[in-house]
Amino acid sequence: MNHNTPAPLSPRPLRHLVESQRRVMSAGQLKAHGVTAAAAQEQCRAGGPWQRLLPGVFLLHPGPPTSEERLHAVLLYAGRTPGARHAAGGVPAQPAGRTPGPPTPPCADALVTGLAALALHGFVSAPPLPSLGHIDVLVPRTRRLRSTEFARLVRATGLPDPVQLSGVPVAPVPRALADAIGQLTEAGAVRRLLTEAVRGGHCEPAAVVRELTLARLLTRPHVVDAVDSLLAEGRAIAEDRLYAMVREYGLPDPLWNVDLRLPGGPHLGGVDAFWPDQAVAVELDTRTPRPDEPDVFSAYVRKREHLERLGISVVHLTPRKLRESLEQQAVVVRTALMAAVDRDPAAYVVVLPR
Structure with missing residues (x-):
């Protein structure tokens, strides 16, 4: 070996990963800690201490994932974070031979959206996170990635500015509503979500209708009926505030x-x-x-x-x-x-x- 060539990193004991605060990691992030793909797969063997949650994303404990861990897994799978995936364009988190830096949080080029985002925004009419079979994640239209398992990709020409909730980048309410309603066929569920959006002060009716229009959802009769109720709800609330302004x-x-x-x-x-x-x-x-x-x-x-x-x-x-x-x-x-x-x-x- 040339004396000028740095010695390769020795793999660190896996205990330090399990004891860290990061319970979900990508293959690239594990590699930056000296854990090879083969070693990660070995940890996920039947009865092993780790689990594979999504392609290239691992849960560093044997029990069921929490809602927070599922959210972070989806973002690691869909985002372009360094080392988020070992395939489909993933890149190493650190060049070989360098000491790994601090963990890299998920990038805002992937946002939680749909019903999961509404739950994070505090909607009581949205199902709780643990009950969701899928977590919708908003990604750029050009992303070469497919929906898989509990990660469902929603593609967009441009991503809105994220809202940070509990350390998770989340789509704003109007966009999250449009993505959720695009998956719903039950008129009552659509109406409840739209009514809560306005009555709860989460957003204005006009912003919701703009997103529904862009998503081409106003051709669906049950959505149109719910929007009519939404507009009536929004006007009634605005009129009450106008009366209060004159009085107060x-x-x-x-x-x-x-x-x-x-x-x-x-x-x-x-x-x-x-x-x-x-x-x-x-x-x-x-x-x-x-x-x-x-x-x-x-x-x-x-x-x-x-x-x-x-x-x-x-x-x-x-x-x-x-x-x-x-x-x-x-x-x-x-x-x-x-x-x-x-x-x-x-x-x-x-x-x-x-």
């Missing part, structure tokens, strides 16, 4: 949920709140574009422009603004009411109950 911040009482029209003229549209003396209207933007309603947005814009040409100031409020900054939205409405004295008088309109 001392705004003048408006006329609630009215239609406006010109005397003897055309219908101008409905608004959620209207102060006739100040000619100020509030409109909740719970509008959610749907594939079967391409002209909804254009009609909405035309209505708003028509009201403003008549001298009616329209304040736009979204459910998210009402949820996250209620006091600030009250200031916006109060400012519009105070500014009425400096504006030209508005056209006379007829106000009718809606």
Whole structure:
């Protein structure tokens, strides 16, 4: 041996792996600790101390895996972490001859999604993690890997920014919902998930519908019915917050949920709140574009422009603004009411109950 050639690492006792905090490791990570593929397979023999959970992923104890261990196994299998797999493009975690560094956590190029992600987000209507036969994991569309055993791959052109929950990279709620609903055929389960998403404040209806549209799920009748319930739920919650804003911040009482029209003229549209003396209207933007309603947005814009040409100031409020900054939205409405004295008088309109 040349004196300049470093001596190869001697295999370390396997006890240090079992006693570590890492109970799930990939073949590449084991190799970085001096454990060959053959030695890993030997540990997984019948009655042995280890188990093979997924291709190239090992559980370093003989009992059943916990939910956390299954999650980490799926991420090690699907991610491009150094040494995550001994095949399909896996690379060694450390060059030969170097002392292994600290363990590398799973990369965010694989995210837990679907029902498992919703369980991690705290959805009570999602099955608990131990009961799931599959764990969905979101990966780039170009990934050369197949679903296997309890790892089910969901491919995407681009991955969303992960949410870190319990040390696990998880898809945001709207994307996780779309991936979960894509696997569900029972209308009641779909409706329960969507209702909890909105009622529990996890996300806005518009964000969910965007993801369902991208996933081409709004062609399924049971999904469309559930989305209609979702939108009604979202509007009811937003209206309650609007009532609370007027009450809690001392705004003048408006006329609630009215239609406006010109005397003897055309219908101008409905608004959620209207102060006739100040000619100020509030409109909740719970509008959610749907594939079967391409002209909804254009009609909405035309209505708003028509009201403003008549001298009616329209304040736009979204459910998210009402949820996250209620006091600030009250200031916006109060400012519009105070500014009425400096504006030209508005056209006379007829106000009718809606």
